[in-house]
Amino acid sequence: MANEQGAPDKIPPNQPNPVILGPGLSALGEEAYVEAATATPAVVSAATAAGNADGAANPREPKQGDSAASYFAEVPGTATALKDAYAKSPMSPADAAEGVTSGPELLRRLSLIGGAHLTPATPVIDPRADHPGLQLTGRIISASLCIPYKVAHQAGQDWELSPRAGTSALFDSFAHLASDRSPWNHTLVAWTGEVEEIVTKRAPLQPVSANGVNTVPTAPLPVSKASAPIPVDLSHSQAQNPVEGIVVSSADRERLERQLKSSKYGTILPIWATAESDEPSDEILLQDQSRWRRYAERELYPLLHYKQNGPSDGRSERKWWTDYMRLNRLFADRIAKIYQAGDIVWIHDYHLFLLPNLLRQRIPNIFIGFFLHSPFPSSEYMRCLAKRKEVLTGVLGANMIGFQTYSYSRHFSSCCTRVLGFESNSAGVDAYGAHVAVDVFATGIDAQNVQKAAFGSPDIERVVANIKKLYAGKKIIVGRDRLDSVRGVAQKLQAFEAFLEKYPHWRDQVVLIQVTSPTSMEEQKEDPENKIGSQVSSLVSTINGRFGSLSFTPVQYYPQYISQLEYFSLLRVADVGLITSVRDGMNTTSLEYVLCQQGNHGPLILSEFSGTAAMLTSAIHINPWDTTGVAAAIDQALSMSEDEKLKRHDVAYKHVTSNTVSMWSQHYVNRLLTNLSSFDQSIATPALDRASVLKQYRKAKKRLFMFDYDGTLTPIVKDPQAAIPSDRVLRNIKSLAADPRNAVWIISGRDQAFLDEWMGHIPELGLSAEHGCFIRKPKSDDWENLAAQFDMAWQKDVMDVFQYYTERTQGSFIERKRVALTWHYRRADPEYGLFQSKECRKHLENTVMKKYDVEVMAGKANLEVRPTFVNKGFIVTRLLNEYGRGPGEAPEFIFCSGDDFTDEDMFRSLRHSDLPQEHIFSVTVGASSKQTLASWHLLEPADKDLVIPFEDLFLRPANKDEGERDVMFGVEKLKSLAKRVWKVEFEEFETFDDDDTNIHNRILRDAEAKGYGVIAAIAYNIEQILGLVKAATKARTPLIIQLFPWAIEANVPISTRLDHAHIMVNMSHYEKEVNLSKTKALVEYCNARRIATEAEPGRIEGREDGIMDTAGLEDCMSTPEEVEQFVATGVDALVPAFGNVHGEYAPAGPRLDLEVRFAQIRSNVNGQVRLALHGTTRFKPDLMKACVKAGMSKIDVNRLVLGDYYKNLYANAGKLPHTQLIADGIEKVVDVTVRWMEICGSAGQARAYWGGYSGRVIKLDH
Structure with a gap:
């Protein structure tokens, strides 16, 4: 990969990295692996004890001076046995087959051939060649909540870095983007996470009894869901819990940044999250570090997983929201500093929902992708979030938003329609005049590294054999989950109890090994009584009491961390994998289970609410709430024939090995580039230059104003009859029209009666109704019908169609004007109304439009049918002709403003006119990204008040109140006064029009x-x-x-x-x-x-x-x-x-x-x-x-x-x-x-x- 834009060079082979590297921080799943020095390896305690009895060294017994065995590490003293296994890996299938004695052994050897059979080698293709118009730099800036390492601090010393648990698939994608297999240079911007203090004394492992008693470990609790979601122990020296009030000097911060500068993930730029409002100078104080997660984990995480919080006074939520905004702004600040035009910014997960829009505000043409790794709920749940609009608006700043499944993407589009009122479909959302693509990308795992971890060490073979020996003659069901309400552990146990009750012939024949992680400190604050843990423990006791005996315990429950060695051993020996999550985004355990079952072909029972259910179609899908159904699925899996097991496994295996995390990254980026090229939004409409407007306005002796009505002079409202002009609007329009130098026109889709009622009392004002079908000239009461000669027979046919859809669309209604007919669906259900409008339009195009010369115009929540020759552009052209085109006759200042598609006809006419363009100000109301023919834009205010600021731009103040003292001076007398009083020449005086008589302004x-x-x-x-x-x-x-x-x-x-x-x-x-x-x-x-x-x-x-x-x-x-x-x-x-x-x-x-x-x-x-x-x-x-x-x-x-x-x-x-x-x-x-x-x-x-x-x-x- 070319080293461009200051990206770091690749790390030379066999060169020690200043940070921990390795083939594996990838393999361990969405809920990945957590080191806990004091965790109890109780799962295989009896198995390892049996191995020791045979004279084998205990693989869990560390020798003095040795580092913990972990396939994550490539620094000296780690994973020696695994490295030896890599060194001895066969180089070809023929080498692998030599001396093989069994099918599983052959599969194990084939898995070590460097993954050639998993991911075919493909040449690195520079994406810039396929998208030259984007002018890409070749750099991707990723934004994720935390860096891939947990950091521990000791003043003046190098930082201690250890692999971070929780999002290994995401970290794998970063490693791929930074690898030689990727054409990109990669930079990662992420928070440091909770900084911990180094503990120099190693925590001893807890002794384990071999009599089957599972000891709950005394390891420090993780600080959050993300920091310890999965029960895996890396046997690595563990830092203590985050200490409140850690002081970090600028020298130490720079030291960490140097350590992170060149990693396998590319350049890592840490975010230092503090409460200070300005940039830290020398020392920063890190206090209450988990505050930066609270809004995301206590408000967003439950809601995204279909859990509603209880009632609250909102005080805590406001503090959490402030911290959430602060964290997102810190990310925006850091990215803005390093961003170069042509970079791609890829933002990950719900912790950074606000970041896309923050960046879009600062850099309008930035390329942004967003991917949500969690579920997205239906609008009925999302509407319960107090900050729903802010969250949705924030993420809509992206060019493309990715989801794990189609249902999640559909829910998001629906929320944007129902909450924000934006039109949407399966392809995306039309927000603020721009198209935001919405797509589905099923995340994978690093299959090659998982297989190396699961089959590449003699230690794991020994543990596998010992577990099989321990549970000889039993069918093993394995579950591994985080202990929270969305992982479905309680549902799993209830279903297992029902299984033993309904299928008594399996009693004493089946064992369920369930591993859960301890509750985090943050979760303890949410659930101080540990209701979930108590419920699970009670269910375990009940099942073991009912169906167990002195010699056999049907549920082996381990609320603790286990090592990755034990984890993969369990997946390999399992006869059934049981996942009953009631809601999750991506479940990597299911994918890892498939890879670990190469020789066993054990069926996978997978919740239909899991984000991976749509990927693994050959799994047995269950509803975790259907206890009887899950019990039947367990019986089906245990009774399945070998042929069916093999068929199901082959389908799942092919999917997992062909849809890896690297393929996911490539697929996402390629689709983002395609969308950027397809929906070119790189040219933003500039904000109205008020200085230029005022300058030309004052110079002009002849001016022409043309305003749309709805959305420009008044806000868009659900009831069109309620969109009446405010007193302020009427005063402004009247003041503009009263100036003899101004010609002011309202060009609206409204009918004559409405415009007469609300604007007709201003005699100097020109009016155009029904998109140009009627005009009323200034100082006239008569309307001219421009469609008088047109055959109106089409109206009956259109009315029949509109009536048909009105009867079938609750909340819709028909507005009958003298010429045009309009069907409104603004009061209808947003999604159904939009669907019906599309159906109605198709109906009209296939019937009425083929018989008559009419056109169907789609407005804001309405359809209008009118004669083809009539539109607002025709009126603009007519006015330009009437007001003169020759030198000295044409208006020297033209201001035209509108907000929707029908107003583009006006802008088009002005653009094609032969008048000097510097005299024309065509202004669309909306975001700069809005696709328009207008030359300028004005933002629509949040409160929907007067959109066009006439007073600031054009209006002169009204006459001064009675009693104000006006002193009249002749010009010569004023000059004399200037010399005498101010001691300056008259030329220094600056003249101005009456609109500037407020001296304060x-x-x-x-x-x-x-x-x-x-x-x-x-x-x-x-x-x-x-x-x-x-x-x-x-x-x-x-x-x-x-x-x-x-x-x-x-x-x-x-x-x-x-x-x-x-x-x-x-x-x-x-x-x-x-x-x-x-x-x-x-x-x-x-x-x-x-x-x-x-x-x-x-x-x-x-x-x-x-x-x-x-x-x-x-x-x-x-x-x-x-x-x-x-x-x-x-x-x-x-x-x-x-x-x-x-x-x-x-x-x-x-x-x-x-x-x-x-x-x-x-x-x-x-x-x-x-x-x-x-x-x-x-x-x-x-x-x-x-x-x-x-x-x-x-x-x-x-x-x-x-x-x-x-x-x-x-x-x-x-x-x-x-x-x-x-x-x-x-x-x-x-x-x-x-x-x-x-x-x-x-x-x-x-x-x-x-x-x-x-x-x-x-x-x-x-």
Whole structure:
């Protein structure tokens, strides 16, 4: 594989790796293998004891100085016997057959020929050759919850790395992508997992009795489901449980990254998950490390497995959700830093549901694949999740989403339709204007390594023989599961009891060996009474009491870890494999069982709810809830003929060996590339450039506006009659149309009656109804029927078809217009309504469309039939002709906006027009990835309020309220005044239209455009006001004074603002949802009165004047999504929470996230509002400059500039004359304020603002 993009070179053969390598961390399954030094090897205790009696050395007895036997390791001192077996492996089938004495022995030898018979060698093909248009770099960046190693820390020393249990098939896929067999360079981004402390003293193995008593081990509990899901002991020195409060220095972190830089998995980049809001500098403190798993394991994992949690007040869930978001953002930060255009990002599992969308927001054209390794429930369960929309929206940021089975993919598509309202089918989901592919990829295992582990060591042959000897004459049923409610251990035992009861001839002839893992610490917190473990133990006791004897125990139950040697030995000696999981994604035990049964051909009984059931069609499928059915299946398996066993085994074996994990990886990536090429979404529609719009708008003397109605002026709602325009929309449209330079048209699919009712009172407004069938020109009450000459006989046929489907689709209805007919199904069941619409469309195409010149248009949850020649594009072309095309006649500014497929006709007409394209602004409402002919896009706000921000773009303020003082000046008098008062020439004055008469907004727009910050100082008395004004005059800088309703005049631009009196919308003490709702209502009130507003997204915990260091800082901070919601309210300025900035600080001082969180917020805002900074009390100059540079245009200050004033007042009150005290105080304010104005870069930026076209200087009181 070519070494490109800085990928690490492959590791030379026979070269020790700085991390543990080996042929096998692959072989051990979804629930893979966990080391536990104190685990009891009780399963084969009697067997190994019998072997010792024959003089053989106990294979479980470690010799002094030896490392634990494990086929995972390739470092010195590990798996010596296994390596010898590899060295002696036959090189050809002929060599394998030489001296063979039995069929099983031949199969064992054939399994060691390097796997040539398992996975045919194929040449490495560079995928870039097949997809040149994607411009791939040849690098895959994988994102998984944890790195493949458990890490143990000792300050100043190399990290101790040991194989991580839980997702071995996934780790195998990483190893394949990084191998010489893969054309890719591979980088893995993953969390370190819970960091543990090294224990230098080895924990001794527990003694085991040979009398059949199974001793429960005293090994440390695993910390989570993922960290110890399977009962396997690697006999490796075990680190202690995660210690709270581990301090890790930057040197130690760099040391681990060096150790992980070149592994068999490629380059591994660890994520350091901490609660800090900014990047760690030297030392980080790792506390409560399992917090990063809690939301995924306590909320998502149960729900994905069809388990609902009990009622809760939601407090814990909110904390878990905050940590979940934080972890996903950390992943996004790390990937964004290393990403290069053309990389592929492959994200794995439910711990990272939010990551695809986070990356998509930052890098719109990124290639993202997502694979879910767990089940996905039906929409009835998924709808119970409080954060269902966030989770679904997060994963829909991917280009392709993969699932284990078709049913899981179907459930996902259904959820997207039912919860989010997106159209979907078996191929994918149409979300935000883009197609997200949904596909099925059955995961496999590394068959070659499993067979080497199961047949490649003399030790395993000895253990197999001893187990057979121990249970001679008995049929052995083997089960291996994690002890939780979804693995079906209780159901298995109940079925086995029923089997012994129903088929008495099998009593004393069959033994069930059931191995389960101990409950993890996290699971103990969820189930402190260990109800599942108690139920299983009770069932075991009941069965053994009813059907056992002094000489025989029918259920051998081992709630403990076992070694991989014992595990594969059990799979080999089993006569039946019994898997009764009530829900799981991929069950690798079933696949490993098939490989281990090469000589025995034991049947596999597999739950139909397992993710591998669809793969292993030859297994005996059972419903674990059907106790009698499972009992019958056990009898069927035990009674099966050898021929049938062989036939079933051959089918399963061929599937497992041909659908390996490497083939799964190749298949997934190839399908992703095919989808990326098929659905080219690399060209994103840019966000509307408001500066360009305003510039052209102001230059133009003739303007044309064309707006769609539904989804553009009003939100999409279930009841079309409820989509009425708000007062704000009507005011805006009326103001636009009142300007004689503007021609404003509403081009809608609505009928004449609706448009007349809601828009007809605006005489200057032009209307087009029914997608262009009717038009009503401005200042006219008459409608022109453009389809008057068209034969309407088709309407009866269409009505008959629509009526047929209306009667059969509950919630649907027909809208009959004068020309067009529309069938709505928005109120119907989303999936059934969509299905019926497709059937209805086929019916119309095969009947009506063949007889008449009509077309069927699919809108948002509707079908419309209309004459072919009529569409919105025809109306646009007509308007362009009527308003003139020649020089000096054509409009110099054209703004056209719409949101759905029918509006593309308008965009097409504009694109094909011969007018200068720089004069045309065609805008679609939706995501940038939406497929459209429009040149620009605007995001649809979450609250579905007014989509097109007319006020910000075009509208001039209404007339000033009565009582406002307007002073009229002639131009010459104004020039004279400028020279006399401001000491500057008139050319320095900057003119602006009436839409900028709110000086507060104008000041901030100029600051943002020129990259400086404006001091917004709070004043409590008149001398402070005088000092601030004097400082602004001295520094020639704009100033914002924040005070209670006082008004002053000054000779520099001054904006006074009501602080904490509802104009600065301080609702940050409320929950975020309440804050947004109240802000929206108040902003609408203020905007109608031309009052500038400022809001605080985020939540302030504790004192309003600051956040304590102990507060949940992450939960308080603003997310980019929340900021977008506040922007949609129409607010003028935002104070995003991107750290602990708000006023008072605890000893830790200011902690800001400028580079990531604030940068993302500013990107999402995209110039729509100004950004303000609160709480600068303890700022240093460098920090202030950094904030201004990052984009803060309004800097709120209080004690930062008033501190010296108060010191002077406290020191000299009663000592100096009152007038001198005031004068000195003013000078203190002046000196400090001027200094900070210079630091913020506003010095010398003062301008006079005047009404350019009317000659008015307008003094504002808001």
